[in-house]
Amino acid sequence: MSASSIDLAVIPGDGIGPEVIAEALKVLEKAVAAEGVELKPTHYELGAEHWLATGRPCPMKSWRT
Numbered sequence: 001m002s003a004s005s006i007d008l009a010v011i012p013g014d015g016i017g018p019e020v021i022a023e024a025l026k027v028l029e030k031a032v033a034a035e036g037v038e039l040k041p042t043h044y045e046l047g048a049e050h051w052l053a054t055g056r057p058c059p060m061k062s063w064r065t
Contacts, residue, residue, distance in 0.1 A: 005038040013047035
């Protein structure tokens with residue numbers, strides 16, 4: 001059985017910056033599209049940059065939908 005979509009958590013930062021993640025997502029989206037699969041990325045603000053900006057290790061909202 002093959003998936004028609006992939007849910008993907010995206011967490012840029014802490015050694016791999018947002019610019020690297022953005023380019024990696026472009027490549028991954030093309031790769032899965034070639035197989036007829038849709039990529040559904042969800043971006044999460046975590047890591048040192050988020051902590052320095054907010055004083056919190058992760059967002060207050062729930063990750064569950």
